Amino acid sequence: MATVAGAERAPTAGSGAEAARGANTGAPRGRWRRHVPPYLAISPYYVLFAVFGAFPVGFSLYLSFQDWDGIGDMRFVGLQQYRWLLHDSVFWHSILNTFEIWFMSTVPMLLLALVIAFLLNAQVRHATAYRVAYFIPNVTSMVAMTIVFGSVFAQAGLANSLLKAIGVDGVDWLTSSLGIKSAISLMIIWRWVGYNALIFLAGLQAIPTELFEAARVDGASSRQTLFRVLVPQLRPVILFAVITSTINGLQIFTESQVLFYSDDPGTTGGPGQEGLTIVLYLWQKAFNDHQFGYGAAIGWSLFAIIALFAIINWRLVSGSERENRPRISWRKGARNGR
Template identity: 35%
Template sequence: MPKLHPKQWLGPDGITAWIFLSPALVFLGIFVLWPMAYLCYLSFTTGSFTRGGTTWVGLRNYWRLFLSPDFWQVLGNTAYFTLATVIPSLVLPLGLSVLLNRTMALRGLLRTAYFIPSVTSLVAVGLGFRWLFQTEGPLNSLIGSIGLAPIPWLGSTTWAMPVLILLSTWKQLGFNLVVFLAGLQAIPTSRYEAAELDGANGWQQFWHITLPGLRPTLIFATVTTTIFTLRSFEQVYVITGGGPLNSTNLLVYYIYDQAFAQFDFGYAAAATVMLLLMTLILVFWQLRISPDPPTR
């Protein structure tokens, strides 16, 4: 794609383009750029939105973050939760999409069934998981029926986080499956036919044809799944409330608690800026490693 000279931006075609882009740019500026700029400003202040107002404190909120054991525990919880959610959220739908792509019968029905969790309210699903994993819930009743001791799923620092991971993986599975199916259908079948003629087995075709052909899709799915996981809030709020003993407190819930329970808006804004930086790094990584479109 040829690059435009800066003078062409103000030419007749450039002015027409700016006119058509102006509504979207105004919307972007008001609802995205301005809140981000105000958030950065707020992270250097202390106080609240009351008559007393805010006071400039410089880097004090960021210094408090780096010295806070709770923040580092929350950051560790978030890293563990993100890794343990993203990996199965990519591996499972990738395997299912490969199987569905080879199965013509009931493909549409199965694809819809797998996608249903993605359009289901996370709050409603969270309440269902909370009922399922409570101490006297159906799962412990099933465990007790085979002679095993019940497990305090939501009251244990060991088991509470896996419950959240299971819910988040189940929620993300359908979206990634549909994305991978679209990517698989874009790979020419002639490549697989040529590989079969050369004697390649199923695993060799998957490793040398499917994965390279899905590289842009895998990058997209990895970044979107990671961002979805980093901003997880509803499942923590509904199921565990960050407990027990802060073991399931994730970064977004920690920000919510600091802002709307402790009313420490400057400190919460500093934590939000840290989350924003992590997200921007992920997007930059996606843009850096995404393959360039083929030129004709």
């Protein structure tokens, strides 16, 4: 009887195989069910990105090969839009204006931001209040800021009043070529200098203090400490600031559009179109002249220019891996990398 009872309790080979098959088929289903809630939780972001990000980008690329006024039927023209760009003198003028404004604003902005970061990194009272104050311009409405600066740079505005108070003749900020570019550059500097200062400050605070102490022990001068310790350690932060400033600087729009708003295409960007930037020209062709295909071609040309400048900046600022290796020699006879 015991043998019979034991035989009844022992599982057969067939029943074991069926159980194994059931476990194998149920495991993927169970894992899939466990992964559904997290994917559902993050799905709104991807849906919004697909609708308001990926689709507009893809459609603009498709549109750049079409001739379309926004209402009628599209007409495929191939690369004709880009061929027109090569012979469009206004487009090349907008590129020149954008590069000049970018250079006049980015270089002094980054230098000033680095100086401010050094000051904020020092042990000063109310450092948090200073950091907040420097960041406020970055979150201020650009339209409101441009309207205020338009009054400041007017012929009888605050800027010329201050210049005349110190015995300097007033500047034609909004009528001359240099004045227009200087006014736009000052607005860009005012907005972004605090943001970049906080970026540099974060990089400074991430540098180990032992490096500076070792430099002082080895007899390094202030200049050697700056260029052989501080700058190499800040190289990734400088690269980030330069690339982001380049991207933002080549997409200038609000300052020129609000400061020199006009329905006349010939005066877009101020007198002589000296404030006409690439994005402002894109806006004019697409939304004023209703040449959406041509505007899309301008946008993709701007993308190519930004990508090219980002690569150049990365190559210039980052350097090669071999150059990043520490080769420090404070005094004669010191070993490299000490």
